[in-house]
Amino acid sequence: MFSGRLASFPSSAFQRLNRVLGDITPESFAYANAPVALTIGEPQDPTPAFIADIVNDNRALFAKYPPVAGTASFRAAVARWLARRFSVPLSAFDADTQILPLNGSREGLFHALFPLCQNDRNGGKPVVLIPNPYYVTYPAAAVAAGAEPYYVPSRAETGFLPDFNSVPEAILKRTVAAFFCSPSNPEGGCATREQWRRVFELADLYDFTVLADECYCEIYDDEPPLGSLQVRYETTGGFERLLSFHSLSKRSNAPGLRSGFVFGPKNLIGPMTLFRNTCAPQVPIPVMEASAAAWSDEAHVEAMRAVYRERFAIARRLLGNQKGFRVPKGSFYIWLDVGDGEAFAKTLWRKAGVRVLPGAFMGLEQIPGNPASNPGHAYVRIALVHDSLTIEAALERVAETLKSGT
Numbered sequence: 153m154f155s156g157r158l159a160s161f162p163s164s165a166f167q168r169l170n171r172v173l174g175d176i177t178p179e180s181f182a183y184a185n186a187p188v189a190l191t192i193g194e195p196q197d198p199t200p201a202f203i204a205d206i207v208n209d210n211r212a213l214f215a216k217y218p219p220v221a222g223t224a225s226f227r228a229a230v231a232r233w234l235a236r237r238f239s240v241p242l243s244a245f246d247a248d249t250q251i252l253p254l255n256g257s258r259e260g261l262f263h264a265l266f267p268l269c270q271n272d273r274n275g276g277k278p279v280v281l282i283p284n285p286y287y288v289t290y291p292a293a294a295v296a297a298g299a300e301p302y303y304v305p306s307r308a309e310t311g312f313l314p315d316f317n318s319v320p321e322a323i324l325k326r327t328v329a330a331f332f333c334s335p336s337n338p339e340g341g342c343a344t345r346e347q348w349r350r351v352f353e354l355a356d357l358y359d360f361t362v363l364a365d366e367c368y369c370e371i372y373d374d375e376p377p378l379g380s381l382q383v384r385y386e387t388t389g390g391f392e393r394l395l396s397f398h399s400l401s402k403r404s405n406a407p408g409l410r411s412g413f414v415f416g417p418k419n420l421i422g423p424m425t426l427f428r429n430t431c432a433p434q435v436p437i438p439v440m441e442a443s444a445a446a447w448s449d450e451a452h453v454e455a456m457r458a459v460y461r462e463r464f465a466i467a468r469r470l471l472g473n474q475k476g477f478r479v480p481k482g483s484f485y486i487w488l489d490v491g492d493g494e495a496f497a498k499t500l501w502r503k504a505g506v507r508v509l510p511g512a513f514m515g516l517e518q519i520p521g522n523p524a525s526n527p528g529h530a531y532v533r534i535a536l537v538h539d540s541l542t543i544e545a546a547l548e549r550v551a552e553t554l555k556s557g558t
């Protein structure tokens with residue numbers, strides 16, 4: 153569809169799945185008429201009513217262009233949340249220069265690369281490290297910004313997080329940025345203190361920016377996943393070479409609100425603000441008002457976590473016997489080893505009318521021409537975003553299909 157530089161834009165996993173399943177009709181009439189999609193990571197629960205109420209109360213402010221840097225009340229609410237959530241003193245933050253509102257974290261993850269990829273690095277094209285499997289925006293941003301994506305495998309042996317120790321020195325010398333998603337999508341891996349420290353150690357050594365995608369960090373069972381900024385602060389007392397991305401899409405079941413933010417030191421937030429000011433969407437002021445309230449409230453988030461606990465308990469009951477089954481430490485995905493994810497997704501759709509996402513569609517072959525070298529090859533991603541009854545019925549069908557074989 154694209155030509156030139158954008159010809160290497162990654163294709164969306166969902167489009168690929170639609171193509172692959174397009175010719176297959178579920179065998180049973182009942183299932184064909186009641187298909188269930190466990191594919192997309194979009195929370196299906198209602199957005200808390202107070203969010204819409206605050207947007208409505210502030211509707212007169214839709215008459216104003218929003219300031220790209222956000223409102224002081226939004227930045228202050230975010231700083232208080234960061235301090236609370238990541239056990240860093242509030243005095244460590246300068247809300248006015250370190251926090252930038254985003255129209256959801258996706259556009260920020262995309263735009264962040266442009267100011268960072270302006271020049272060649274050590275005589276070559278700038279490189280962006282991307283976990284493999286990946287969220288599709290990462291390689292899209294790298295390609296659009298004129299950088300070279302370098303895929304770093306994320307496998308079980310490294311806790312389903314990118315194995316940065318495997319990156320050759322020649323690549324590190326040209327690296328300007330590394331995406332690091334924790335909790336990771338699709339696998340739900342959560343970085344340990346040592347893993348965060350290692351990526352910062354490399355960032356300091358080779359002078360690159362860590363793009364920490366932490367939009368799932370509020371979806372966990374009992375132990376809040378460690379955050380990039382808390383580990384950075386513990387280690388250096390600052391936030392050098394870090395941009396940390398957050399969102400209300402998952403935290404507040406509000407993917408349609410389009411509200412997130414990026415946190416980082418002034419020398420990174422400043423250029424990103426300037427760049428976004430020319431081309432990116434601003435967050436409407438009524439949305440910022442509602443978002444400030446959402447970041448200030450924990451009750452709705454705790455209630456949401458209770459709902460996910462219930463769903464994972466159902467998954468454990470129905471799929472717990474499957475080899476390698478694990479409840480992730482963060483996120484609402486099950487990353488299930490089924491041997492061949494694409495083959496299983498087709499069988500599951502044909503026999504049971506349930507759609508899951510083949511892991512390979514979110515990753516790349518590490519060795520071109522060798523499908524098993526795609527770290528997502530053996531897996532499917534199952535999103536637990538529906539209500540418990542829907543999930544239970546769908547996972548029963550998954551379990552039956554696993555039992556009967558492909």
Ligand SMILES: Cc1ncc(COP(=O)(O)O)c(C=O)c1O
Nearest residue numbers: 193256257258287337399401412
């Ligand atoms: C890993 C990851 N990062 C970022 C996003 C973007 O979310 P939003 O733009 O809604 O904040 C998503 C959305 O599903 C995601 O899975």
